[in-house]
Amino acid sequence: MRIVAALGGNALLHRGERPDAAVQEANIERVATALAALAHDHELVITHGNGPQVGLLALESAADRSLTAPYPLDLLGAQTEGMIGSLLARTLHNALPGHPIAALVTHTVVRADDPAFDRPTKFVGQVYPRESAELLARRNGWHIAKDGTDWRRVVPSPAPERIVETDTIHELLSGGTLVICAGGGGIPVTADRDTGALTGVEAVIDKDLTAALLAEDLKADFLLILTDVPNVYEGYGTPAQRPVIDATPAQLRGGDFPEGSMGPKAEAAARFVERTGGLAAIGALDAAYEIVHGRSGTLVRPDLTAA
Amino acid sequence: MRIVAALGGNALLHRGERPDAAVQEANIERVATALAALAHDHELVITHGNGPQVGLLALESAADRSLTAPYPLDLLGAQTEGMIGSLLARTLHNALPGHPIAALVTHTVVRADDPAFDRPTKFVGQVYPRESAELLARRNGWHIAKDGTDWRRVVPSPAPERIVETDTIHELLSGGTLVICAGGGGIPVTADRDTGALTGVEAVIDKDLTAALLAEDLKADFLLILTDVPNVYEGYGTPAQRPVIDATPAQLRGGDFPEGSMGPKAEAAARFVERTGGLAAIGALDAAYEIVHGRSGTLVRPDLTAA
Numbered sequence: 001m002r003i004v005a006a007l008g009g010n011a012l013l014h015r016g017e018r019p020d021a022a023v024q025e026a027n028i029e030r031v032a033t034a035l036a037a038l039a040h041d042h043e044l045v046i047t048h049g050n051g052p053q054v055g056l057l058a059l060e061s062a063a064d065r066s067l068t069a070p071y072p073l074d075l076l077g078a079q080t081e082g083m084i085g086s087l088l089a090r091t092l093h094n095a096l097p098g099h100p101i102a103a104l105v106t107h108t109v110v111r112a113d114d115p116a117f118d119r120p121t122k123f124v125g126q127v128y129p130r131e132s133a134e135l136l137a138r139r140n141g142w143h144i145a146k147d148g149t150d151w152r153r154v155v156p157s158p159a160p161e162r163i164v165e166t167d168t169i170h171e172l173l174s175g176g177t178l179v180i181c182a183g184g185g186g187i188p189v190t191a192d193r194d195t196g197a198l199t200g201v202e203a204v205i206d207k208d209l210t211a212a213l214l215a216e217d218l219k220a221d222f223l224l225i226l227t228d229v230p231n232v233y234e235g236y237g238t239p240a241q242r243p244v245i246d247a248t249p250a251q252l253r254g255g256d257f258p259e260g261s262m263g264p265k266a267e268a269a270a271r272f273v274e275r276t277g278g279l280a281a282i283g284a285l286d287a288a289y290e291i292v293h294g295r296s297g298t299l300v301r302p303d304l305t306a307a
Numbered sequence: 308m309r310i311v312a313a314l315g316g317n318a319l320l321h322r323g324e325r326p327d328a329a330v331q332e333a334n335i336e337r338v339a340t341a342l343a344a345l346a347h348d349h350e351l352v353i354t355h356g357n358g359p360q361v362g363l364l365a366l367e368s369a370a371d372r373s374l375t376a377p378y379p380l381d382l383l384g385a386q387t388e389g390m391i392g393s394l395l396a397r398t399l400h401n402a403l404p405g406h407p408i409a410a411l412v413t414h415t416v417v418r419a420d421d422p423a424f425d426r427p428t429k430f431v432g433q434v435y436p437r438e439s440a441e442l443l444a445r446r447n448g449w450h451i452a453k454d455g456t457d458w459r460r461v462v463p464s465p466a467p468e469r470i471v472e473t474d475t476i477h478e479l480l481s482g483g484t485l486v487i488c489a490g491g492g493g494i495p496v497t498a499d500r501d502t503g504a505l506t507g508v509e510a511v512i513d514k515d516l517t518a519a520l521l522a523e524d525l526k527a528d529f530l531l532i533l534t535d536v537p538n539v540y541e542g543y544g545t546p547a548q549r550p551v552i553d554a555t556p557a558q559l560r561g562g563d564f565p566e567g568s569m570g571p572k573a574e575a576a577a578r579f580v581e582r583t584g585g586l587a588a589i590g591a592l593d594a595a596y597e598i599v600h601g602r603s604g605t606l607v608r609p610d611l612t613a614a
Contacts, residue, residue, distance in 0.1 A: 021378045057386075060367040066433070071328045075390050079364075082389020083382050085412040086494050086507075093471070094504040102475045105392040105410035105487075126373070164400070168409045171482055177475060180412075187393050197401040200393075 002043040002173070003292065005224040006211035006268075007031060009049025009184075011285055012084065014228070015127065019056045028091045034226075034288040036095035039178050042292075045169065046088060047214060049207045050080040050184030055125020055153060062140050070140075073155060074187050074200030081105055081183040088180045100177040107164040107198060108186025108205050114158035122157035122204045123147050156203045160185060160210040164198070166217045173218065185210040208268035212280075215272050223272045223280040224291060225265050230284040232266065232298040248303035249274045269300040277302050309350040309480070310599065312531040313518035313575075314338060316356025316491075318592055319391065321535070322434065326363045335398045341533075341595040343402035346485050349599075352476065353395060354521060356514045357387040357491030362432020362460060369447050377447075380462060381494050381507030388412055388490040395487045407484040414471040414505060415493025415512050421465035429464035429511045430454050463510045467492060467517040471505070473524045480525065492517040515575035519587075522579050530579045530587040531598060532572050537591040539573065539605040555610035556581045576607040584609050 011031050012024045038044055054076050061070040085103030092101050120143040128136065133151035137144045145154045163169075163186060172179050185205030189198040208225055215223040231243035232255065244255070249270035262282075269280035283297025291297035318338055319331045345351055361383050368377040392410030399408050427450040435443065440458035444451045452461045470476075470493055479486050492512030496505040515532055522530040538550035539562065551562070556577035569589075576587035590597075590604025598604035 018375060019373060020375050021382050022376070056371070056373070059373075060371050063370065064363070064367050066326060066363070066366075068325060068327050069329070075328050075393070078389040078393035079386035080389065082385040082387065082392065082412055085389065086382065086385035086414065089412060090414060090496060090505040090507070094502070097503055100475060102472060103412035105389055105396060105412065107393065107397060165409060168407060168479065168484060171479070171484075172475065175478055177478075189397060195401070196404055198397045200397070 001222060002218065002220045003038060003222045003224055004045045004047065004211055004215035004218065004220045005035060005038070005226060005288065006208055007046065007048040007285065008227045009051040009053065009207070010228055011048065011226065012087070013052040019052060019126065024087065028087050031088065031285065032091040032095040034285050036092065037289045038292060039092070039096055039099060043173055044178050045173060045214065045218065045220070046178070046180045047182045047207055047211045048084055048088065048180075048184070050077060050084060051122070051124045051204070052126065053080040053084060054184060054204055059125060072200060073202045073204055074189065077184045077204060078105065078187045081187065084183050085180050092178060096178070101180070102172050102177050103180040104165055104169060104172070106182040106186045107189050108160045108182065108210055109162040109164060109191045109198070110158035110188050110201065110203065110205065111161060112190040112201070116158040117156045117203070120154040120156045121145070122155050122206065123152045124155055124204055125153045127152050157206050158188065158203050160205050160213050162191075163210065163214055163217060164189070166214070169214070170218055182207070182210050182214055206264045208264045212268040212272040215278070216275055219276070221278050222292060223269060223278065224288060225269055225280065225282045226285040226288055227265065227282065228284065230287060230296060232262065232282050244298045246299040246301060249300060250303060252300055273300050273302055308529060309525065309527045310345060310529045310531055311352045311354065311518055311522035311525065311527045312342060312345070312533060312595065313515055314353065314355040314592065315534045316358040316360065316514070317535055318355065318533065319394070320359040326359060326433065331394060335394050338395065338592065339398040339402040341592050343399065344596045345599060346399070346403055346406060350480055351485050352480060352521065352525065352527070353485070353487045354489040354514055354518045355391055355395065355487075355491070357384060357391060358429070358431045358511070359433065360387040360391060361491060361511055366432060379507060380509045380511055381496065384491045384511060385412065385494045388494065391490050392487050399485060403485070408487070409479050409484050410487040411472055411476065411479075413476075413489040413493045414496050415467045415489065415517055416469040416471060416498045416505070417465035417495050417508065417510065417512065418468060419497040419508070423465040424463045424510070427461040427463045428452070429462050429513065430459045431462055431511055432460050434459050464513050465495065465510050467512050467520050469498075470517065470521055470524060471496070473521070476521070477525055489514070489517050489521055513571045515571045519575040519579040522585070523582055526583070528585050529599060530576060530585065531595060532576055532587065532589045533592040533595055534572065534589065535591065537594060537603060539569065539589050551605045553606040553608060556607060557610060559607055580607050580609055
């Protein structure tokens with residue numbers, strides 16, 4: 001089976017944790033444990049978020065007085081692909097001795113006229129109390145929005161249209177290599193309509209939507225979206241809350257999700273299943289193996305009763 | 308012909324230039340122009356330095372008060388592989404429409420007991436007047452050394468022993484992909500003697516020595532070391548200065564090089580030619596095509612008179 005697994009940016013850095021290198025190095029051991037068993041039995045592509053990491057680098061770059069201007073988000077996103085790609089590659093190398101592993105710098109084409117450029121929605125960096133967030137926003141020209149009870153920087157998140165390195169990923173995967181790619185949804189670029197020339201843009205693409213596109217392009221059998229909750233829930237946060245064990249794309253889309261990150265995950269899973277007839281699931285990182293074997297998570301399956 | 312080309316970190320950021328993203332984006336156009344013609348006719352692997360870039364990120368990380376400790380050099384090196392890899396990949400993509408291009412996050416194994424860990428020699432970051440450098444050294448726990456007339460941070464530069472991703476690079480190259488890899492000499496890791504487990508270490512490997520190892524492992528025909536001078540010189544800086552047009556490894560090693568970066572370049576070229584019987588050359592980035600065709604640079608060729 002060919003599996004595309006998407007890891008939340010929080011897999012490396014949990015909400016509220018200090019963004020130290022040592023913290024992320026410790027957290028990533030859990031990722032390797034969870035995913036190594038899958039790599040034994042299946043073709044595996046791993047993609048990952050970068051929200052906390054790209055936000056940290058953006059702050060550091062904005063504070064660097066040797067620069068005329070902070071580095072743009074495409075280059076900072078590229079930096080996170082290198083760093084997180086290296087952490088994942090070396091940890092999986094240690095968990096899977098002898099297994100070929102490649103972390104690929106990956107670019108994702110978006111539309112220059114995507115309306116998301118005028119409406120920033122993607123959370124990056126740390127959470128702050130409202131007043132700190134407002135101060136940082138004024139100082140750095142940020143947009144901010146409420147994330148749970150705290151505030152956080154938001155940046156444009158245009159829709160992924162095409163992954164530039166798909167053929168390379170396919171070639172490596174077909175040759176038996178575990179591929180780590182499209183981190184942070186891929187480095188955002190626009191493509192010139194006439195020449196195809198790529199240009200970096202200030203954005204962070206949603207990694208779950210890129211994972212769905214990647215899974216479709218690679219003709220994957222399974223899209224596995226890993227997060228820090230074991231299921232999608234009905235009536236989340238109410239007394240009637242109960243886990244969804246399985247759902248069709250339409251049922252999943254009909255769910256009433258809390259603000260934040262479950263919406264894009266549900267949309268990504270639904271889209272992949274509708275377009276390909278494959279399976280998707282949303283569940284907990286630690287349960288990755290159990291989810292693929294139908295013993296955990298929320299399974300999203302094709303609607304066989306549909307016309 | 309199979310060519311490994313090594314770009315100086317200065318190709319993206321010249322000495323004294325402000326380390327802005329825009330400056331590096333402009334400089335990299337020159338790289339693409341110089342290398343695209345080679346990629347038309349030959350199998351091409353590109354590796355690059357990261358001294359100015361990793362030094363900048365180290366300063367930013369050291370100044371980040373949200374961190375318990377600055378990020379280690381292996382993770383900062385990984386960040387530069389992502390960023391420079393992306394800049395090279397997208398610029399070459401635009402110069403070579405339709406040509407498959409992959410930038411790979413690459414790890415290089417060094418010995419934990421390499422004496423270089425006790426003797427930092429590799430320049431990173433910007434140059435400073437002596438007093439500024441001494442102040443920064445005290446504040447950040449740096450080692451510093453004289454670079455030309457200025458001062459600069461130095462970090463350990465252990466010898467490259469093995470490139471972890473060699474098989475993947477070989478597979479991509481043999482399939483017709485232009486591969487960008489081993490940036491900054493590769494992300495430095497040690498390998499546990501018993502388990503082979505990889506662990507990041509605080510170092511920056513010499514990218515020319517890694518390029519020579521890579522060229523040897525890939526059975527390349529030509530190692531092309533690109534820098535900002537058109538040749539190796541005899542009597543450099545003296546009235547008798549004259550360019551070396553060609554040399555055997557022994558002749559090249561006998562040269563009296565000024566302090567700084569020509570020494571490792573000469574050693575890398577000599578080592579590749581001795582070990583493989585292939586050709587190497589040292590010359591100017593803009594003359595890459597002419598160097599490969601014998602019309603520029605210093606050619607290093609096997610000593611056919613040797614026993």
